[in-house]
Amino acid sequence: MSQLLTGKQILHPPLQEMRPRPHAAAGLVPRLALASQGPVLDIPGPHRLFLHRQPFPPQAAGSLRPAGHPQGDDSLAEPQQDRRAMNARMTDSRILSRGRMVVKAEAAAVAGLKKAVGKSFIRAVRLIAAAPRVAVVGVGKSGLIGRKIAATLASTGTPSVFLHPVECLHGDMGMLSKGDVVLALSHSGETEETNKLLPYLRRQGFTIVSFTGNVSSRMAKHSNIAIDLGVRAEACPYNIVPTSSTAAMLALGDALAITLMELKGFTSSHFARLHPGGSLGRLLNLSVRDIMRKGKDNPVIEAGAPLSKALKVMTATKLGAVSAVDGRGRLAGFFTDGDLRRCLQAGGITLSTPLSAVMTRSPLRVAPEAPAMEAAAIITSRKIDNLPVVDSGGRPVGIIDERDLLKEGLL
Numbered sequence: 001m002s003q004l005l006t007g008k009q010i011l012h013p014p015l016q017e018m019r020p021r022p023h024a025a026a027g028l029v030p031r032l033a034l035a036s037q038g039p040v041l042d043i044p045g046p047h048r049l050f051l052h053r054q055p056f057p058p059q060a061a062g063s064l065r066p067a068g069h070p071q072g073d074d075s076l077a078e079p080q081q082d083r084r085a086m087n088a089r090m091t092d093s094r095i096l097s098r099g100r101m102v103v104k105a106e107a108a109a110v111a112g113l114k115k116a117v118g119k120s121f122i123r124a125v126r127l128i129a130a131a132p133r134v135a136v137v138g139v140g141k142s143g144l145i146g147r148k149i150a151a152t153l154a155s156t157g158t159p160s161v162f163l164h165p166v167e168c169l170h171g172d173m174g175m176l177s178k179g180d181v182v183l184a185l186s187h188s189g190e191t192e193e194t195n196k197l198l199p200y201l202r203r204q205g206f207t208i209v210s211f212t213g214n215v216s217s218r219m220a221k222h223s224n225i226a227i228d229l230g231v232r233a234e235a236c237p238y239n240i241v242p243t244s245s246t247a248a249m250l251a252l253g254d255a256l257a258i259t260l261m262e263l264k265g266f267t268s269s270h271f272a273r274l275h276p277g278g279s280l281g282r283l284l285n286l287s288v289r290d291i292m293r294k295g296k297d298n299p300v301i302e303a304g305a306p307l308s309k310a311l312k313v314m315t316a317t318k319l320g321a322v323s324a325v326d327g328r329g330r331l332a333g334f335f336t337d338g339d340l341r342r343c344l345q346a347g348g349i350t351l352s353t354p355l356s357a358v359m360t361r362s363p364l365r366v367a368p369e370a371p372a373m374e375a376a377a378i379i380t381s382r383k384i385d386n387l388p389v390v391d392s393g394g395r396p397v398g399i400i401d402e403r404d405l406l407k408e409g410l411l
Helices: 079-089 092-114 120-128 140-154 192-203 217-222 244-263 268-274 278-285 307-317 338-344 372-382 402-407
Strands: 031-035 038-042 048-050 132-137 162-163 179-184 205-214 226-227 300-302 322-327 329-337 386-390 396-399
Touching: 092 162, 092 244, 120 179, 120 205, 120 226, 120 244, 120 300, 140 162, 140 179, 140 244, 179 192, 192 205, 192 307, 205 217, 205 244, 205 300, 268 278, 278 372, 300 307, 307 322, 329 338, 329 386, 372 386, 372 396, 372 402, 396 402
Parallel strands: 132 162, 132 179, 179 205, 205 226, 300 322
Antiparallel strands: 031 038, 038 048, 322 329, 386 396
């Protein structure tokens, strides 16, 4: 290294230990030298970089600067000049234009998947539905999309796991069981790590389904079923950054998961059991019993009572509804302030009219153990404000009000 140093060779230990490497293109080598400003590393190209000791001297301003530029003058640094020029060109209208262009391109990529959802998709769905589990594999951005697809499949009734191809080649293939289906992801279809793994999986008898943008690729040839994403260009202006392809890949994964969910008869109650945490889990696992009004807040009266008494109970509980029961305490009818208005318009009633004459017989009802979402669905679809809660013996043990559902975020 001594022939590469000019001037005094008094360098601190880290610099003494540096080993120059030949420049790949020109066969040139970096050279270390001592200049008046401090140690300099000559790199083939337009710049010379100062190498400062730690702590940096004050005049270094804590950065590496091109040799010959005045200390502290950042305006001469080319990268910063480029950034300033780019900022100047990116007007507000151009920012909006670029953002909308990306959204439009990705939306078009997803819309184009209609062609991908064909016979191969049907085969893939039926194959996965009969399998004990799906193993999703992918690298890079495809791997990140794969993790999401695996999570969606698992939470919608299709047992699934994500496996990294490299880790599979180093022992994680042991996580796979007989009959599992492998879902391989790669837009190019030429991802080296994934294509090294697939032949081993095929030899061990695993069925491979792939999502790719190149049905002539090695990955497609290793697959039993290859589904073409149909994306020919990314939303990136250089057609490099995975954007449209990953959007399409994710959407196709969702289509696969939701189709399998319906095929397996997977309902919201099943989903709730697999998703107990978070606000979504709370809403899914919330029962009618958890939010119903009961006791003194549950308006109940005998069906034979006069209308005046029914109105008094309705006013006291501030619900605008009352459950009417027979002599055995079972729900016989339901009366609301809407019913009262309709009766007054029709005429022929007085405050002494028995409630049984104007109440709604055999009203809608919900069980206390039913999901709160079920009560919300009834209230929304039937456009009502209140719903009696009735136990297995037919007794009105509570009442659900529209405001209770709004408070819980169910409406």
